[in-house]
Amino acid sequence: MTKHIGRLRGRHRVSGRAGPVRTHWAAAALLALSIPLAGCGADPADEPPGEAPGAAVVAVQAAWSRETAPGQDAGGAFLTLDNRGAEPDRLLGGSTPVAEDVQVHSVDMAGGVMRMREIAGGLPIPVGGTVTLEPGGYHIMLMGLREPLRQGAEVPLTLTFERADAVTVALDVRPIGAEGPGEAHDD
Known part of the structure; x- marks a missing residue:
């Protein structure tokens, strides 16, 4: 995630006093949006045994x-x-x-x-x-x-x-x- 924040800072520098605040706010917003999506591409093999839908029990x-x-x-x-x-x-x-x-x-x-x-x-x-x-x-x-x-x-x-x-x-x-x-x- 540090890489992504660095890229954000490099592309969206704003001059003046509000610049760093806006950059950090943009990074925080990006992070907040990515957290709920993190599980969307989860591999079913990573699920604990017996937890998958239809698992043998x-x-x-x-x-x-x-x-x-x-x-x-x-x-x-x-x-x-x-x-x-x-x-x-x-x-x-x-x-x-x-x-x-x-x-x-x-x-x-x-x-x-x-x-x-x-x-x-x-x-x-x-x-x-x-x-x-x-x-x-x-x-x-x-x-x-x-x-x-x-x-x-x-x-x-x-x-x-x-x-x-x-x-x-x-x-x-x-x-x-x-x-x-x-x-x-x-x-």
């Missing part, structure tokens, strides 16, 4: 897990996902310090046998939709547990999505037979 609620037995190498995680964005999204997986891998799984019945398998390409979350991951349905598998999941503990889990920013939650570890996040601890 997934809220996570009621995250929980079940206690595991000593030596058990996998555990499940359950939660509810709300897509509050303007586009569909997908839960791709995640990470946690207590397991080597975090996978998104489905459960289906084939010939009376329940099968779990990883969902290739992630779990779809429709615009404005809610997807509940629960025992016997869609769920997250914590594979290669480094330590057992202990009742009453809170385990950090970071979820990754196709479009939305990663979300970190605390899994509330419930008793082994728990069916939902709201059951009381057996203390």
Whole structure:
């Protein structure tokens, strides 16, 4: 801005006492007019994540897990996902310090046998939709547990999505037979 003020002074010198005052006033007026226009050419990539119109936003609620037995190498995680964005999204997986891998799984019945398998390409979350991951349905598998999941503990889990920013939650570890996040601890 100093360059512009210097140019103004050079071109608009007014002789006499009022000259410098007019020059400073002109520079101040130019500055005042340029401030409101500064954001007009803003680059959308400069906007904070999740602030752009239509940005992908997934809220996570009621995250929980079940206690595991000593030596058990996998555990499940359950939660509810709300897509509050303007586009569909997908839960791709995640990470946690207590397991080597975090996978998104489905459960289906084939010939009376329940099968779990990883969902290739992630779990779809429709615009404005809610997807509940629960025992016997869609769920997250914590594979290669480094330590057992202990009742009453809170385990950090970071979820990754196709479009939305990663979300970190605390899994509330419930008793082994728990069916939902709201059951009381057996203390």
